[in-house]
Amino acid sequence: MDGAGPDNPGRHGNGTARHDTTTAQHNNGTARRSPGRRSGPVRPGENRVAGVRHLLSGNADVAASTHSAGSADVTDGAGVTTGAGTSSGAVGAVDLDACYRLPPLAAGQVHVRSNFVSSVDGATEVDGRSGALGGSADRRVFRLLRWLADVVLVGAGTVVAEDYGPVIVPPDRRERRVAAGQDAVPPVAVVSAALRLDPSARLFAAPVRPLVLTCEAAPPARRKALAEVADVLVCGERRVDTAVALRALGERGLGRVLCEGGPSLHADLADAGLLDELCVTIAPLLAGPDHLRMVRGRRWQAPLTMTLSQVLEEDGNLFLRYLRR
Numbered sequence: 072m073d074g075a076g077p078d079n080p081g082r083h084g085n086g087t088a089r090h091d092t093t094t095a096q097h098n099n100g101t102a103r104r105s106p107g108r109r110s111g112p113v114r115p116g117e118n119r120v121a122g123v124r125h126l127l128s129g130n131a132d133v134a135a136s137t138h139s140a141g142s143a144d145v146t147d148g149a150g151v152t153t154g155a156g157t158s159s160g161a162v163g164a165v166d167l168d169a170c171y172r173l174p175p176l177a178a179g180q181v182h183v184r185s186n187f188v189s190s191v192d193g194a195t196e197v198d199g200r201s202g203a204l205g206g207s208a209d210r211r212v213f214r215l216l217r218w219l220a221d222v223v224l225v226g227a228g229t230v231v232a233e234d235y236g237p238v239i240v241p242p243d244r245r246e247r248r249v250a251a252g253q254d255a256v257p258p259v260a261v262v263s264a265a266l267r268l269d270p271s272a273r274l275f276a277a278p279v280r281p282l283v284l285t286c287e288a289a290p291p292a293r294r295k296a297l298a299e300v301a302d303v304l305v306c307g308e309r310r311v312d313t314a315v316a317l318r319a320l321g322e323r324g325l326g327r328v329l330c331e332g333g334p335s336l337h338a339d340l341a342d343a344g345l346l347d348e349l350c351v352t353i354a355p356l357l358a359g360p361d362h363l364r365m366v367r368g369r370r371w372q373a374p375l376t377m378t379l380s381q382v383l384e385e386d387g388n389l390f391l392r393y394l395r396r
């Protein structure tokens with residue numbers, strides 16, 4: 072899954088790239104088209120990748136009850152493949168759009184998908200950032216999930232740690248989004264109670280106005296300053312009530328929610344029973360002790376069980392897709 076775009080060091084596609092947004096959008100779109108890695112001409116609606124292979128192509132019950140996890144035109148539909156395909160390991164060109172298709176939503180309905188990259192030993196950051204974990208294959212999936220979403224939901228800790236910028240959507244993807252009734256570019260929605268966010272940060276200079284989801288207890292002066300550069304929504308008293316926040320997004324027509332973490336926000340959503348889907352890249356490395364995992368905070372009453380619906384592999388990275396039971 073190479074050729075995924077400009078190789079910013081950060082997984083979040085922002086890294087140190089503080090360039091003009093318009094230029095970045097075009098560069099990104101152009102750079103993604105890497106003909107040598109494609110299995111054939113790309114038609115609208117396709118995102119076929121020859122290097123990636125299906126190891127598990129969806130469980131029939133899950134596919135029927137939610138959406139088409141796995142796709143008849145990319146596997147034989149037999150479920151698990153052994154990976155004994157070609158020398159590259161490719162069992163067939165995989166249509167990533169089909170692999171990560173979201174279910175149709177009724178008005179106001181919300182689907183929450185989270186996306187993380189993790190080392191084999193469970194670390195989701197190295198030196199406080201995720202960039203060291205995600206290679207080019209991971210970044211490709213990371214970007215695709217953004218392009219499929221109505222909104223990117225993220226905690227303030229990650230926004231600061233990863234120096235978040237706006238979502239970058241190449242022109243062909245913008246067209247497809249608009250044709251499908253979505254905004255050309257999904258906004259970023261930041262969750263924060265303390266609002267220690269710099270209104271002059273590049274995220275808030277984006278052409279697409281970000282959202283800030285906060286609570287009554289947030290410092291009024293910071294709230295006022297951020298309201299100049301973002302749509303500030305109050306969703307709770309002392310903390311952001313994630314259910315209220317998701318409802319507010321759904322009412323705005325932003326039902327396909329991609330949560331990019333971090334671990335605190337992700338834990339809140341999962342513990343509240345609001346997580347519909349978890350996409351995880353397992354990178355082939357051990358980070359060692361004392362790193363953040365993909366959940367953080369107080370202990371849960373009980374573990375959360377999910378159903379594994381899909382496993383893709385490329386270059387030793389596993390791409391796992393879990394759905395809510």
Ligand SMILES: NC(=O)c1ccc[n+]([C@@H]2O[C@H](COP(=O)([O-])OP(=O)(O)OC[C@H]3O[C@@H](n4cnc5c(N)ncnc54)[C@H](OP(=O)(O)O)[C@@H]3O)[C@@H](O)[C@H]2O)c1
Nearest residue numbers: 187188195199200226227228229264265311332333335336
């Ligand atoms: N590997 C990956 O895929 C991945 C993905 C994302 C992040 N990360 C890593 O995770 C680390 C950041 O961890 P983190 O736990 O700080 O991330 P986080 O969940 O993004 O941020 C935590 C902050 O978000 C706000 N927040 C979250 N839930 C809230 C709620 N219900 N109500 C009000 N505010 C809420 C709070 O901000 P305030 O303090 O402003 O109130 C809280 O301090 C970074 O090192 C980053 O690189 C890794």
